Amino acid sequence: MQDPFYSKQKRPKRAGGMLAADAWLDSSLYEFWQALGRGYTRYQDFMSRFHVTGFKRFIVEILSDAFTFGAIGAVLMTALAMPAFSIIDRGAFNKAEDYSVVFLDRFGTEIGRRGIRSDDSVALDQMPDYLIKATLATEDRRFYDHFGIDIVGTLRALASNAQGDNSTQGGSSLTQQLAKNLFLSSERTFERKIIEAYLAIWLEWHYSKDEILKLYFDRAYMGGGNFGVTAAAEYYFGKRVQDINLAEAAMLAGMFKAPTRYAPHVDLAAARGRANLVLSNLVASGFLTEGQVTAARRHPASPIERTADVNSPNYFLDWAFDEAKRIIDETGAQGNNFTVRTTIDTTLQRYAExxxxxxxxxxxxxxxxxxxxxxxxxxxxxxxxxxxxxxxxxxxxxxxxxxxxxxxxxxxxxxxxxxxxxxxxxxxxxxxxxxxxxxxxxxxxxxxxxxxxxxxxxxxxxxxxxxxxxxxxxxxxxxxxxxxxxxxxxxxxxxxxxxxxxxxxxxxxxxxxxxxxxxxxxxxxxxxxxxxxxxxxxxxxxxxxxxxxxxxxxxxxxxxxxxxxxxxxxxxxxxxxxxxxxxxxxxxxxxxxxxxxxxxxxxxxxxxxxxxxxxxxxxxxxxxxxxxxxxxxxxxxxxxxHTNIEIKPVFGVDFVPEQTIVADAAAVPAEDAAERPPNLTPAAARKLLDLADRLDIAIKDLAPVSDQASAPAPSAGL
The missing domain is CATH 3.40.710.10 (DD-peptidase/beta-lactamase superfamily)
Structure with a gap:
């Protein structure tokens, strides 16, 4: 058995160990705070070297805030530009509804159009020089000098707007306008302007100035469902864009800003007034002299009258447009302007209607x-x-x-x-x-x-x-x-x-x-x-x-x-x-x-x-x-x-067709069509012969009636 007295003698020894631990803890804390104080003193000594007072402090504070807000702005701009990056990644300009299709009948004659009116087939160097100058003078005079954003023009536009001046020039550069036309909607928001600016810089980085200008001429909306100056020239003036005169070029250049307002078929007076401002811009920019634009001022452009083509096979064209879009999607065709040769026969279409x-x-x-x-x-x-x-x-x-x-x-x-x-x-x-x-x-x-x-x-x-x-x-x-x-x-x-x-x-x-x-x-x-x-x-x-x-x-x-x-x-x-x-x-x-x-x-x-x-x-x-x-x-x-064509037999039917020709199917009753003798003018006879050559149709006993010896009758049995 353990001696109780001996156990009591061990307890003081344990108390001495606790005192040692307590002393170590106190000394460690003291040394830590002493070291921290010495470190803080050294930090103060180091920072005192950067202490600025007086005017220098003011400059430092300004720069510091500028860097701070600049960093915040950069992060914000990057966040706002994410949609632009997404658009660029997609790499697609056009949508299905932006297709422009010209339809031809079975013989190659144009019968109508569907979709937008657009034509990008004319090269930039083939367009009139005064059309290019009129556009640059009005839309972006520093186009060939800036990097996609015209800072000077933007500041000037802001100043003009602040003064209430109705300027003929906008704040967006031509490249920014193109970016909006290619990628964005027409909404006017701060976010869209930022995206537009990023896209403009991207366009300038990836395309030459001439390529950007060509895209602008081809993609800008010109009113009346027309996109591009080539389509607009044909629609408003009935001319190729290569053939327009200075007055017509000024009117086209004036429509870029507000096509629905300045289109000549909407308000001819407003269109001519706008064209006159464009001519003034040409002179102010130094592209032309006042003497060179005088004739255009005296004889302003006049658009042609356009009426709907009621003779077009419109039901067929609606259907054919859907078929054309399906083919475009299936083939992966590039671009948005196409010509389609159809099977429609306009004569038979007229008969059916x-x-x-x-x-x-x-x-x-x-x-x-x-x-x-x-x-x-x-x-x-x-x-x-x-x-x-x-x-x-x-x-x-x-x-x-x-x-x-x-x-x-x-x-x-x-x-x-x-x-x-x-x-x-x-x-x-x-x-x-x-x-x-x-x-x-x-x-x-x-x-x-x-x-x-x-x-x-x-x-x-x-x-x-x-x-x-x-x-x-x-x-x-x-x-x-x-x-x-x-x-x-x-x-x-x-x-x-x-x-x-x-x-x-x-x-x-x-x-x-x-x-x-x-x-x-x-x-x-x-x-x-x-x-x-x-x-x-x-x-x-x-x-x-x-x-x-x-x-x-x-x-x-x-x-x-x-x-x-x-x-x-x-x-x-x-x-x-x-x-x-x-x-x-x-x-x-x-x-x-x-x-x-x-x-x-x-x-x-x-x-x-x-x-x-x-x-x-x-x-x-x-x-x-x-x-x-x-x-x-x-x-x-x-x-x-079945008039004036070869009547073909039907498989399995015991019937021998009678080959006869009548003069005018529309004028001959159906029950008498096969019994009337031919009575064709030389022009009609030649047209039938041309159709026979193209369609491999046999035409028999064709005898045109004419007093002109210069129009010989075609041979029978073609």
């Missing part, structure tokens, strides 16, 4: 129908005419493209074609015309009667409803829908029990493409309207390949059978009004429930066309059927279109 509008005008009130649409292609799918409504000026809604309506019985060719393909039937085979039901749905024939045993051809010609429903039960409705989509119908629609009777959504364009399969020996024939696209300078962008392989959709036997049946529709069925003497016409009528839509879709050996009549608000018509107005308009157009 006349056929549709005249029928609506003459009989539309009787049938309570107000709208119609038509699309015409050749048998290879090239669109020759497109009518999207009765009046483009009143409604730009394209009923040939955008609107999808039920086709009614004009859908039946898909049903019969699938039956021929799948079941091995032929037109002469008989089928029972009797009541048929799918569940609780029991369709009825027009007239509510039944014919018993009837051939497929007769049932098709009479547009009997029970027969295609019976065929759809045998083939399956899904296969019919699949065939219709392979043939050209692009809109999706539900596969319902009533599909065989045309309860689907289709467009006039797609119906034309689908019927073109029958006209083109069973090959897929999608409609197309563009054959070539180039830049304004002629560099190729895209070209249609007519020799591209085509998918076979229907066998030749099925095509022959269907063509025989569609011929019977015209000769002895619901489409008898489509008959044209001397021309093999084929087609199918279509009428929907409550007479809301009426169709006739058909073709000859030369052209394919689909016609729709109805009302935009789906209001029922007054018993309008496909065999009435649509067929009449179709026949009227085809009668026009």
């Amino acid at each position: 006349e056929a549709v509008t005249s029928v609506v005008r003459e009989q539309g009130e009787q049938y309570k129908v107000s709208q119609a649409a038509m699309v015409v292609t050749d048998t290879q799918g090239a669109i020759r005419a497109m009518v999207g409504g009765t009046d483009y000026g009143k409604s730009q809604f394209n009923r040939a493209i955008v609107s999808t309506r039920q086709p009614g019985s004009s859908f039946k060719p898909f049903v019969y074609a699938e039956a021929f393909e799948q079941l091995g039937l032929k037109p002469s085979d008989t089928i029972s015309d009797r009541p048929v039901c799918i569940g609780d749905w029991c369709p009825q024939n027009y007239g509510r009667n039944y014919k018993g045993q009837i051939s497929l051809q007769s049932a098709f010609a009479a547009s009997i409803n029970t027969v295609p429903v019976t065929l759809s039960i045998k083939t399956g409705r899904d296969t019919i829908a699949a065939l219709s989509h392979r043939m050209g119908l692009r809109a999706d629609y539900p596969v319902t029990r009533s599909l065989a009777l045309g309860v689907a959504s289709v467009s006039v364009l797609d119906m034309t493409s689908s019927y073109a399969v029958f006209a083109n020996d069973g090959l897929k024939t999608p409609a197309f309207g563009i054959t070539r696209m180039t830049t304004l300078t002629g560099d190729p962008v895209w070209e249609y390949d007519p020799d591209a392989p085509r998918e076979r959709i229907l066998s030749e036997q099925t095509v022959a059978y269907m063509n025989q049946m569609m011929r019977a529709v015209v000769t002895s069925g619901t489409g008898s009004r489509a008959k044209i003497e001397g021309v093999p016409t084929l087609g199918k009528t279509g009428t929907t429930t409550s007479y809301r839509d009426a169709w006739f879709c058909g073709f000859t050996g030369n052209y394919v066309a689909a016609v729709w009549f109805g009302n935009d608000d789906y209001r029922p018509t007054n018993n309008l059927t496909g065999g009435t107005l649509p067929t009449v308009a179709w026949q009227k157009f085809m009668a026009y279109a």
